[in-house]
Amino acid sequence: MTDTITTADRIKAKCLHLANFLCDKNESYGDSALKPIGIFAWGNAKDNLCARIDDKLSRIKQNRVGDWGAYGEDTIKDLAGYLILLMLAREDDHKEGVDEMCQAVQEMSKEAAERKAAASGTRKRRKP
Secondary structure (H helix, E strand, C coil): CCCCCCHHHHHHHHHHHHHHHHHHHHHHHCCCCCCCCCCCCCCCHHHHHHHHHHHHHHHHHCCCCCCCCCCCCCHHHHHHHHHHHHHHHHHHHHHHHHHHHHHHHHHHHHHHHHHHHHHHHHHHHHCC
16 A cells, blocks of 8 residues: 555645644643743743753664653654654744844834934025
């Protein structure tokens, strides 16, 4: 049966499965991966996710890839999920930087427009 299914189809199916898995976990954990509550781990989202990724890589390094773990978790699937969450956290950081930059540009534009308006108003008053 797998001979008739293309690799592209398998990739799409695996990604969809992982997306559903992440959405379910995100709902269950209350979006704490990207919005940490900071009770025990005080890092930001990226730092906390990197710590979890380190945990998963440590398990892989110990040749426990096929091991479902003490609680039945799939190390590879968990790692893939944490990597996707890290991508989102990086996007969030970049977005915040872009938002701050856009806000600064808007403020500079507003100040420039006010200076221009003041200058043109001054010139108008000087005309007879």
